[in-house]
Amino acid sequence: MNDLSIEHGRSIDVLCLGRAGVDLYAAEENTDITEVASFKKFVGGSPANIAVSLARLGGRAAIISVVSNDGLGRYVVDYLNQQGIDIKAVRFDASGARTSLAITEMKPTEGEVVLYRNQAADLQLSMDDIQLDHIAQAKILLVSGTALSKSPSREATLLSIEHARSVNTFVVLDLDYRAYSWASEQEASLYYQIVARASNVIIGNLEEINILSTHASLEYDMQPNKLEAFLKPYFQGVAELIIVKRAEGGSLAFTKDGRCLKQGVYSVSVKKPFGAGDAFAGTLMHGLIKGLDIETCIRRGSAAAAINVSRDSCTEAMPSLTELLSFMARNEQTKFK
Amino acid sequence: MNDLSIEHGRSIDVLCLGRAGVDLYAAEENTDITEVASFKKFVGGSPANIAVSLARLGGRAAIISVVSNDGLGRYVVDYLNQQGIDIKAVRFDASGARTSLAITEMKPTEGEVVLYRNQAADLQLSMDDIQLDHIAQAKILLVSGTALSKSPSREATLLSIEHARSVNTFVVLDLDYRAYSWASEQEASLYYQIVARASNVIIGNLEEINILSTHASLEYDMQPNKLEAFLKPYFQGVAELIIVKRAEGGSLAFTKDGRCLKQGVYSVSVKKPFGAGDAFAGTLMHGLIKGLDIETCIRRGSAAAAINVSRDSCTEAMPSLTELLSFMARNEQTKFK
Amino acid sequence: MNDLSIEHGRSIDVLCLGRAGVDLYAAEENTDITEVASFKKFVGGSPANIAVSLARLGGRAAIISVVSNDGLGRYVVDYLNQQGIDIKAVRFDASGARTSLAITEMKPTEGEVVLYRNQAADLQLSMDDIQLDHIAQAKILLVSGTALSKSPSREATLLSIEHARSVNTFVVLDLDYRAYSWASEQEASLYYQIVARASNVIIGNLEEINILSTHASLEYDMQPNKLEAFLKPYFQGVAELIIVKRAEGGSLAFTKDGRCLKQGVYSVSVKKPFGAGDAFAGTLMHGLIKGLDIETCIRRGSAAAAINVSRDSCTEAMPSLTELLSFMARNEQTKFK
């Protein structure tokens, strides 16, 4: 049982807003990108990954995004549709923007990723793409912070949150902060704070949590009690749950009623670092909607993250509920450090 | 023997100006891009292809271009360097531009190509990248018309031609007209005419030749005598040779002294349509520099084009001189239609 | 007496954020701009006008703005300084932006105004121009809505309000909605709603109040009880006072404790329509800071507005306190219609 203010009688579990794109993963492992001979094609992008995570677990996911009107855009939409995700709010753009594309090495850590995001289609999302009725059908609106990085996607995202507020749709903000997407750190910090104050759940790693400080003067590796003090003002607003991911160190979850939950991780052999956070977020929300208590939701999230990074893509690596529970039955979490 | 005004005592045969990028070719043939599972990585881009064609035949090629400062940019430069091409005028850009990228189906005709050219690195070529001394070392400056499509590459290209004029470097213009690169057809037509008037050789297919008309009122499929009248004014300036490629129909070559040379093509089983023109241009210039007569140069060019399209990339499909001559010994051209 | 949550022990009465520019008023009255032979030079721009209004009444005003680094920019800053306004937060911009310029006919109504606001200096205000310490010294931060219309001024304005919130500086939002400044009505509506929710006082005319509706579906001429219902949600947040100006019809003031105050106007012979709202806002804030009750503040504001439009500029037409009280002693308000 959790007591989050999620409205349950709605047809969409999670409506994910933000990018959906193509990942080209090196076919050869542990090889520099200059030497890679070929790449395998997958769907990717954080909000798309989260939607797939939800769908694999049996949840009803939908996505609000923009892709280019070409073969790669059609591929993304076809794939999401095949996963059972509602794609009616995905627009094909013919203005010259291009579907987000990531070309990556396949290395456990520090693999190079070449991103093609100049005039990215997803950042062409506009206020006209945001429908109040659609948002009103969702239990949760999942917002990827990167969608705030540029206009007109910024305004579309702000509007989606205004709408969510007006129809009691629960807002989950995945900070998803990538400095290269933003004009400046201070601009990122400004918009993140405005949106975080309107969100019911905030999820991020330690680096991302720092962006919520106007002066970005936080120590990167804050201790739990300092973090708690830093995040407290959000709980005076609408925030109900804030989760801080600390990679190998495990995660911290702060709640409106003042609790601080700590958990370790599941240790696995890592193929690539991507996808862990998205598997976590999708699985967490799946549990929250099912009414599971927060600790169980986080534990499931960390298990899904571990499964994901041990496989060789993001979307295709998302576990089903059976796989997830089976994995958790066979493995134990490390201790929180 | 040809009597073109090429200066021979120079260390670079052809200095190619324009894009050098990455081609990702579908690993599966005759498959829609939405269904393709993986892609093979090659270097591509018309001027890069032409430089490779020259180098494979034993010529000394150099390239003026810009790539992004990442793994794909390094790959392009490493590959060109390995082919023996002078890459000292290739700049790594760290402004956020990206190496030109083409993701293509592998089909004989009408395969879909998804281009990533928003803020393309090659179009960031600037006047500061153009060195008079470098141009003065080249027998030929090969200009790809696409380099004129946007600033600052437009001004860099215009300056390279001003420099070439001042040091008697022979200018070959490959029209390479791609409507999507340009703000408008009339803007393309304007700059193409300005540059064509300053070029010693002009190469293009029938559609491209049309762009030289201010009013774009030409019939697409002009007859030779109409073409001759249309092109005549260029011969009153510095033009010495104009070649019009008519695909399966063969090619027409007009000369300053009023000749019109007609040739057929070599018939092969086509894997993909790309690369034919670049193989033609590189092989043609190789012959011109060797002092071969124009008809022989064109015949070799058409043979190289045929070899290229029968293989499964652009750069790697460029024939060596031995392969070229062996192919020509075993095959015959069709008649000009 | 009023019970607004203004912090009184601070050195600046009102810190005005937004444009400060030049007005060139036709020297000949009732003449079309094509026929006007010469123009008189004044300082103008809504926040500058408000600052001057405050200063003339004896208040301590400051201004945050950007002007161009040329004779007109120097003129604006010199003038404001001479009025006793703190100009330390006015930046001279040398990037090519230009001081806001309005060239106007001198007609009682519907005079043509030609605005030069392409790359306007004031809209170059950036987050770096916003100092927390400065805002902490002010009793009131007066924000002109036009400062939200474009980046980077938009982000600077949002940041100034974040800062004001963090140091309990009272925020007065003058809607100042001018459709031509904005990319779209829906974008204006979005940002106006975000900022209005963070403001303690909101001032606007009926048309401007409409921009607070997402769907802009309000009747332009709403009745008081409808207006009250529409504005109610703001009072559930931080709003304490909302004033709706109805031109000749008088004004409505809604308060957090549920009152609706209605007042008429002072009738005068009008020379030009500009400046009324700014005189009103400056005089209102002067009274609020003095602790006068809201009805008196509004009555003084309407008197100052009347005095302003009967004279032939905006800034130079702002009354002193003596002039204001003398005018009110000699004249009576019309009834609210």
Add this chain to the structure above:
Amino acid sequence: MNDLSIEHGRSIDVLCLGRAGVDLYAAEENTDITEVASFKKFVGGSPANIAVSLARLGGRAAIISVVSNDGLGRYVVDYLNQQGIDIKAVRFDASGARTSLAITEMKPTEGEVVLYRNQAADLQLSMDDIQLDHIAQAKILLVSGTALSKSPSREATLLSIEHARSVNTFVVLDLDYRAYSWASEQEASLYYQIVARASNVIIGNLEEINILSTHASLEYDMQPNKLEAFLKPYFQGVAELIIVKRAEGGSLAFTKDGRCLKQGVYSVSVKKPFGAGDAFAGTLMHGLIKGLDIETCIRRGSAAAAINVSRDSCTEAMPSLTELLSFMARNEQTKFK
């Protein structure tokens, strides 16, 4: 008699391409702009000034330009029309561009000029605004170099010259180089050289002539024999006359047949420095069209320049033919220094 290749049987004497705008001159002389109380309104802009000069002398002038669709734009067009200038190729722009505006002190030298040219209407001139038929009706196309400084005006200007070439309209290039209009000096130099090579007459002062050097390494104050060597290549193309203005020092005129004509100036009491060059160019072309010998044309031009700077605007200060001849009868030129 002059032997320039001007086609005489045409209805328009000079078609002037470039800006037409508003000048606001300080009503008080020798006063800093911060202190000026009012400004007088005039039409200005180099090509407009030149057209007015022609018209005042009895010539048939036309203008190709863009103004904003507001009172100032209408004023410019009305005024030019009243001067008898053909204004059918002046477009009213409603895209948000603004009529070029100069606000100036009235000082003999070094008066400050504040220019409002952000998104200037005249630089919105586009290829669609250029009509071959119109150019074919003109004896001379007068091109102001500033029209080359930005797209789309740049392409419109290049096209006008292409058209002029195709219908034997004589091209006069007034260099009118203003560094602030250009992205860089090297970009200016590139386009100026391209256009200068296509011009029959080139007019500029010493600073402007320097822009024709790729390396801008010229000494500012070149001696006549060095200038002659520098300019010689243009005479190998289509240039017939190149005039270098040296302010108080007088002017040098080089001709295709190798002559170098030197003249002094007329000394007058100067009110403001603007307008001299435009009076010179308009009067020179008036003489050239009348078939007067080049020396007489230049002498008349220098007289018109002197008359202009002794009066208090640009356009209104242009002399009639009677005034011009009377002035020349009463005054003598200084010697060339």
